[in-house]
Structures are given as structure tokens and as C-alpha cells.
Amino acid sequence: MADKIDVMILCGGSATDLPVQTPKMASLFNVVDSFDTHARIPEHFANVDAVASQSQKTAVISVGWDPGMFSLNRLYAGAILPDGKDYTFWGKGVSQGHSDAIRRVDGVADARQYTVPVQEALDAVRSGSNPDLTTRQKHTRECFVVAKEGADLKKIEEEIVNMPNYFADYDTTVTFITQEELDKNHKGIPHGGFVIRSGKTGFNKENNHIIEYSLKLDSNPEFTSSVLVAYARAAVRMNKMGMTGCKTVLDVPPAYLSALDDYTLRKTLL
């Protein structure tokens, strides 16, 4: 099938699936993946690049919104306003990792965790004051928990709010609800967030500029897959242009994402 498939979209997990699957598939096909473990991107890039350079395929890794669209916006904003500061906020949205962590607490039947950006922190950043913000000042964590019958609610709450890495560094609220309430009111997987750069220009740095990119998504997986599809189109075009090897969203010429031809883009969008 290697000559019949333009591009493969790989949506496996970043922990153990994609580190194996993406290099393997890139030996035969153009690929796009959603690898999202930020700290391991250089290593994943090197592994995929070795294969794709050899096979003359195009492999675009770490596509989605963060890494992905948020990364792009950090890049553009930083290149335009070098004398400035970046802020990334996530939410309001469901963190599946944090929801899972709560479900592993003794006495918990089900749970849903929302990451919520702190409005005062957003306002301070938008004011151009370039604040230094701690983890606790940027986001709060809201947990909706269904306890098993007879469970010790006080103990569950304490275990959650003091959980290292996940909750201890945040102001965390725990609200106990019924399974029916959870199914009814917390079924969706919304997410989103903000990338804001605040920077100065002028002989005396007297002018401030705010560049803000934000997403408000009803469905995190459906939006992420929409980004992957757009980059799949780009991967095929880049391959036809001889741009082979491993790439990221930072390397892809924007026009390659669009179904419209270059002339129409210039005429209607520019």
C-alpha cells in the first residue's frame, strides 16, 4: 500500500506508542503525529528525522494546539517583539491526566478535573505590567468527585489537594457530586487557553504591545484532530516539494495548510 497512501495520521499515546510508531511508519509513508511530551520532543525529532531523511518521506511531529498552534504563536510573537515576555495559560478545560490521578485515589468512583486560568493573572498580563507569576497564581484546579458509598470524604479531599506534582502547587477545590450529576453536567471534554506576549518598543521602551492568541474549544480531541488533518495536507505538499525528513509546525509554510491555491489565498485572505 506504500504507493497508494499519501499520508498517515498517527494519534497514539506519547509515552510508548508514538516513539515506536512514528519512526516505523516514516520509513514507508509521509506521517503526521500528535506527540505531546514537550520535554522529549528533541529526542523524538532526532529518531524520526533519521528514518524520514533516509526514506525521503516527510514527517511532521507534535501537531495539535500545545504543542502546535500555541508553539507557533509563541514563535511569531517572540520574533516580532524580542523585548518582551511570554505567558501561556490553559483552560478552562478538562485535564484528562489530572482526572485520572483523582480516580486512582482510594474511595473515588469517578472524577473530572478542570484547569482554570486565574482572571486576575490574565488581567495583569494584559495590562502590560509583565508580572512574575507563580504556578499557584496562574491556574486553579476544580475537581468534581463521585465518592464510593461509605468513603471518607474528608480523607479523599486531603489526599487530592496534597497530591504532589498534580495538585499541591495549586489552589484546588474538591466538590463531591453524584454519578448522575457528573454524567449530566461534566460529560464534555472542552479545553482551550491563551498565549499572550507583552513587549516593548520605542527609544525609551515607552510603548507596550500585547499579542494574544486564544482558543475556546468545545471538544479538545475534535479540535486537535482538525489541526492534524490540516498538517496532513501540508505534509504531502512538502514531500512533493522535496522537503523531506522530520518537521514541526515551526517549519511548515502556512499556505501549505490550506485547500485554496496561492493566488486565491493572496486575493481573499491576505
Next chain:
Amino acid sequence: MADKIDVMILCGGSATDLPVQTPKMASLFNVVDSFDTHARIPEHFANVDAVASQSQKTAVISVGWDPGMFSLNRLYAGAILPDGKDYTFWGKGVSQGHSDAIRRVDGVADARQYTVPVQEALDAVRSGSNPDLTTRQKHTRECFVVAKEGADLKKIEEEIVNMPNYFADYDTTVTFITQEELDKNHKGIPHGGFVIRSGKTGFNKENNHIIEYSLKLDSNPEFTSSVLVAYARAAVRMNKMGMTGCKTVLDVPPAYLSALDDYTLRKTLL
């Protein structure tokens, strides 16, 4: 000097300067220009491309924020959410063209005009309701006018608010102030705006997504020049890679804008 200059940044007017200067300079140098007459971009592109393709130089035209960063955001958002609708709002900011138009009214000594997006329209777009908005519903125009001594204020106001193309299609307010007030409170050239795409996904289009990009600029010319400088860096790199001819922001690989190398970008920004 053709071998000593990496790139020329052309900041002339779009009406008569750049249509002549950009092709002329592109015969000898890599260039970046700020051509911003949207309707004439295809024609300008063709003229510049003919020269730059011949000279093997790279010419990036229509760089700034609209056209420019706003165009890029319309492209990215539309490619990701094909089933959706774009909205561009400008302001709050000073429109130099509209301020000039007021200054030409009989009896006017000086003037400053602000374009202001209508909050209710922004809110409606952000709600995901995909409203159809008229010109009048999207923006208002606020005029601060210094009248000459003895001028007929009522007549000035009527002439402004009924001026075709500039004001007749908008809700326009005229406030008469003194030259001192204008110099003190309306000296800056702030601008900005919003590009918002609202789009649907899901088997039954049941999920809505909002992508929003916004700028809040203390100085329109200083921000625009900051964008030009970043694209000047990219133009030189593209030329070294053999990407010659006329280009727009839609063609430039994002990483080319940054002073950081690709490895560092992947490690720190992605």
C-alpha cells in the same frame, strides 16, 4: 552596494511609492515591503515576482499586521476549521486616513479619529452564534475635532457624519475639543484589533470552537516596523535556501523569523 546589503526594508506609501520602488529594488536586493492596499495585492505580487524571479532575489510583500499577522491568522484558523466563519475587527485605534478626511472639512483645524469595535458584536461572535453583521453593527467611529475660530460646528458635524465611504455607513460621534486637549490626550497612534474564527466539528456539528487572535498596540507604526524587521530576517534566509521570487507572509516558514536556531526553538518553544 548590491553585494554588501542583505535586505532592504521598504516603507513607502502603497498608492504610488511601493508599486514603483519594490520592483525596482528587487532587481538588485532582497526586499521586504509594507504594501497594504488589499485589493491591489495580486497585481503588486505579479509585478514584483516578474523582477525578483529574474534577479534571483527574495521579495516579501504586504508585511505588517493587516495585511500580515491578521492574514496569517485567517489562513491558519480557516485551514483548521473549514466549516466556520471569519470575523475581523479593528481598533480601538487611530485611523490616519479618516483623521485626514476630517481635516479636509471646511472649518476644521485638526482632528483625530478612532475606529472602535462594537462590544456586543464581539460578544456575539465569541458566543459561537455566527451572526451576520453589517458594517454599522461591527464598528463605531469617534471623532475628536478642533474647529477653527468662528466655524459652524453644526455644519462640520453634519458634513463628517454624512461623508460617503468614510462615515455615512457608521454610527459616528463628533466631539469638539481644543487644540491643547487634542495634543495632550490624543497624541498617540494606538491601534489593534481582532481576528476571530468560529467553527463547528462533530457528527452533527454539535461542537463549536473559537480561535481568536488579537493585538493591542500602543504604537501602530512601531509594531508594524517590528513585523517588517522579523520578515527581513526571513527574506535573507529564504534567499540563501534558494526560495526566490515574490513571497508573502503566507509562504514564509515560521522558524525563519526567529533569531534562534531550529534546535533551540524545538527545545524551548514547541
